[in-house]
Amino acid sequence: MSVSGNRWVESIQVVFTDKEEEQPANRVKELRGGATSINAGFRGKYVSFLLSYTPDPTLATTSFFVVVQRFALDDFEDLAKGAGGDYRHLVPVYDQSIETKITELMLYRSAKEMTGAERENMRSLGYSGVSENFNKGRGGDFLYLMWKTKDAI
Numbered sequence: 001m002s003v004s005g006n007r008w009v010e011s012i013q014v015v016f017t018d019k020e021e022e023q024p025a026n027r028v029k030e031l032r033g034g035a036t037s038i039n040a041g042f043r044g045k046y047v048s049f050l051l052s053y054t055p056d057p058t059l060a061t062t063s064f065f066v067v068v069q070r071f072a073l074d075d076f077e078d079l080a081k082g083a084g085g086d087y088r089h090l091v092p093v094y095d096q097s098i099e100t101k102i103t104e105l106m107l108y109r110s111a112k113e114m115t116g117a118e119r120e121n122m123r124s125l126g127y128s129g130v131s132e133n134f135n136k137g138r139g140g141d142f143l144y145l146m147w148k149t150k151d152a153i
Contacts, residue, residue: 006103007054008053008056009102011052014049023046030107030108038134047081062095066089079134100152103147103148110142112142127148130145131145
C-alpha cells in the first residue's frame with residue numbers, strides 16, 4: 001500500500017562517533033543550525049540520528065517518546081552513551097489507528113524549556129509533534145525531536 005509520491009519515516013538508526021567531524025552528513029539536523037549530537041555539552045559519544053524511509057504507510061512511525069530511567073531498555077540504544085547518569089532512549093510508536101504518519105524529523109535545541117507559544121510556532125512551521133526533552137534531569141540545553149506528518153489515506 002503506497003500513497004503515490006510519498007515516503008514515510010519507518011525507523012531511526014542511532015549512530016555513535018568519537019569525533020564531531022565523523023557524524024554522518026545526512027543525519028537529522030537542528031532547526032536553527034545548532035549542534036545535532038544528542039550528547040552535545042556532555043562527555044561521551046557523538047550521537048546522531050539517521051532516518052530509514054518506507055513507501056508503505058502501514059510500516060511508518062506515528063510518534064516518538066523519550067524514556068529517561070536508571071536502567072537500560074533492551075533493544076534500544078542509550079542516547080547518553082559514555083556520558084554517565086541515566087539511560088536515555090528514543091522509542092518509536094507505530095499506531096495503525098492513526099492515519100497521519102511521520103514524513104520528516106528535526107531537532108530543536110534551546111537554552112530554555114519549550115513554551116506553549118513556541119510549540120504553536122512549531123505547528124505553524126508544519127511540525128505536528130514534539131518529544132519530551134532528551135536532557136531531562138541532566139541539565140544543559142533543552143533538546144527535542146519534532147516531526148511533520150501527512151495523511152496516509
